[in-house]
Amino acid sequence: xxxxxxxxxxxxxxxxxxxxxxxxxxxxxxxxxxxxxxxxxxxxxxxxxxxxxxxxxxxxxxxxxxxxxxxxxxxxxxxxxxxxxxxxxxxxxxxxxxxxxxxxxxxxxxxxxxxxxxxxxxxxxxxxxxxxxxxxxxxxxxxxxxxxxxxxxxxxxxxxxxxxxxxxxxxxxxxxxxxxxxxxxxxxxxxxxxxxxxxxxxxxx
Amino acid sequence: xxxxxxxxxxxxxxxxxxxxxxxxxxxxxxxxxxxxxxxxxxxxxxxxxxxxxxxxxxxxxxxxxxxxxxxxxxxxxxxxxxxxxxxxxxxxxxxxxxxxxxxxxxxxxxxxxxxxxxxxxxxxxxxxxxxxxxxxxxxxxxxxxxxxxxxxxxxxxxxxxxxxxxxxxxxxxxxxxxxxxxxxxxxxxxxxxxxxxxxxxxxxxxxxxxxxxxxxxxxxxxxxxxxxxxxxxxxxxxxxxxxxxxxxxxxxxxxxxxxxxxxxxxxxxxxxxxxxxxxxxxxxxxxxxxxxxxxxxxxxxxxxxxxxxxxxxxxxxxxxx
Numbered sequence: 205x206x207x208x209x210x211x212x213x214x215x216x217x218x219x220x221x222x223x224x225x226x227x228x229x230x231x232x233x234x235x236x237x238x239x240x241x242x243x244x245x246x247x248x249x250x251x252x253x254x255x256x257x258x259x260x261x262x263x264x265x266x267x268x269x270x271x272x273x274x275x276x277x278x279x280x281x282x283x284x285x286x287x288x289x290x291x292x293x294x295x296x297x298x299x300x301x302x303x304x305x306x307x308x309x310x311x312x313x314x315x316x317x318x319x320x321x322x323x324x325x326x327x328x329x330x331x332x333x334x335x336x337x338x339x340x341x342x343x344x345x346x347x348x349x350x351x352x353x354x355x356x357x358x359x360x361x362x363x364x365x366x367x368x369x370x371x372x373x374x375x376x377x378x379x380x381x382x383x384x385x386x387x388x389x390x391x392x393x394x395x396x397x398x399x400x401x402x403x404x405x406x407x408x409x
Numbered sequence: 410x411x412x413x414x415x416x417x418x419x420x421x422x423x424x425x426x427x428x429x430x431x432x433x434x435x436x437x438x439x440x441x442x443x444x445x446x447x448x449x450x451x452x453x454x455x456x457x458x459x460x461x462x463x464x465x466x467x468x469x470x471x472x473x474x475x476x477x478x479x480x481x482x483x484x485x486x487x488x489x490x491x492x493x494x495x496x497x498x499x500x501x502x503x504x505x506x507x508x509x510x511x512x513x514x515x516x517x518x519x520x521x522x523x524x525x526x527x528x529x530x531x532x533x534x535x536x537x538x539x540x541x542x543x544x545x546x547x548x549x550x551x552x553x554x555x556x557x558x559x560x561x562x563x564x565x566x567x568x569x570x571x572x573x574x575x576x577x578x579x580x581x582x583x584x585x586x587x588x589x590x591x592x593x594x595x596x597x598x599x600x601x602x603x604x605x606x607x608x609x610x611x612x613x614x615x616x617x618x619x620x621x622x623x624x625x626x627x628x629x630x631x632x633x634x635x636x637x638x639x640x641x642x643x644x645x646x647x648x649x650x651x652x653x654x655x656x657x658x659x660x661x662x663x664x665x666x667x668x669x670x671x672x673x674x675x676x677x678x679x680x681x682x683x684x685x686x687x688x689x690x691x692x693x694x695x696x697x698x699x700x701x702x703x704x705x706x707x708x709x710x711x712x713x714x715x716x717x718x719x720x721x722x723x724x725x726x727x728x729x730x
Contacts, residue, residue: 250466267474275482351462369424376426398420402455
């Protein structure tokens with residue numbers, strides 16, 4: 205029942221090069237090593253951005269900005285922490301900025317009301333959703349609307365902690381390290397997030 | 410363990426974040442407390458609902474992101490001017506002006522920091538002056554050197570015969586800076602800019618000149634310059650800038666011919682990628698065979714992938730039969 209963290213997310217490095225050697229190669233200017241390093245993490249970074257921001261365009265921007273920052277500042281990586289933690293600090297900072305700007309702009313939610321009922325704009329690229337049976341699809345839409353409402357009620361930081369724990373499977377200790385806070389603070393964030401969501405989803409469950 | 414503490418621990422329990430002994434205590438409490446057991450069940454249902462919400466980015470989106478990223482990276486690598494290798498620059502601000510960034514990235518381009526357009530002024534002839542010019546009144550004072558005069562000492566020698574004891578003569582060569590302003594469509598200004606775009610000693614001036622002139626690429630001399638620079642300039646940044654200026658003429662057979670040569674022979678992958686983009690921006694079935702041959706010979710995986718994608722976009726096969 206309990207979901208366990210898979211450790212470093214999405215790492216699929218070639219057995220030829222361990223990660224430290226790969227990073228040193230990138231620091232020496234090896235373009236193939238950079239591409240290999242990106243490939244080791246890019247799926248999990250994109251998945252985080254897509255699920256967190258619920259916008260393909262924003263996720264694409266986060267992806268590009270994060271890895272370009274890595275490219276530009278890889279010389280400053282001194283192996284004081286794991287590359288995964290360093291990368292995720294960059295990614296989560298960019299995502300948090302995006303979420304905070306949305307809060308200020310009060311951007312439209314991913315789920316919008318239409319004459320045909322609530323519509324999750326993200327369904328456009330959830331390819332499997334198109335093949336679901338209508339009854340389940342309707343239930344999913346309603347649940348999706350409720351969940352988006354619940355997630356929308358979280359602070360950007362609560363949202364981030366929840367996303368990293370639930371969808372990325374990271375340990376709270378690692379999440380605290382990434383977000384520059386303590387494990388205890390990450391625990392409190394997770395608790396507040398789940399409480400808020402359970403309150404909003406309430407009778408739907 | 411009471412209900413209040415269990416409530417707080419349920420999410421941690423669910424995510425496996427409790428130490429074993431605390432987990433045992435909590436499970437014992439759940440076995441005996443229906444209210445807390447309902448909360449744990451509620452947490453499980455919430456989690457299942459959230460699992461259904463999870464979106465996996467499509468393979469197409471991932472491929473596009475990878476493509477856009479590597480393209481941006483190659484472009485940066487191209488500006489660094491090193492074919493086949495990237496030089497990540499630490500702590501570089503994200504939004505530098507291109508020319509400032511150009512100077513910062515290329516130590517070898519130090520001379521560009523000299524007055525821009527200096528080489529263009531060469532076309533007008535030097536304005537020289539001697540500090541000891543005939544008729545100059547009073548002793549020379551260093552303070553009289555103005556910042557728009559670049560001086561270098563040619564020789565130092567004892568004063569000529571009849572001079573005061575201990576007197577010396579210093580001969581300086583000076584280049585005086587002049588500022589010339591005018592519209593880019595002014596023939597004389599354009600002529601100076603065209604000269605500046607060929608200044609072999611100063612890549613920064615060439616880059617700046619090409620950047621300014623490319624907005625006038627409808628003029629034949631400018632287009633010829635862009636074609637010349639994209640094919641001949643030793644600096645990849647200048648070649649990319651010239652290529653950018655040719656984008657609106659990718660339907661012109663002469664331009665396409667040069668771009669095809671660039672794609673085949675340029676040593677910089679960033680420039681080759683820009684050439685692929687420019688060539689494929691204009692629908693042309695004749696490109697299929699050419700791109701197929703590039704795919705066969707191209708060493709760089711990303712340029713090759715870009716050509717493959719262009720062929721796929723054209724519904725053409727990648728290989729030849």
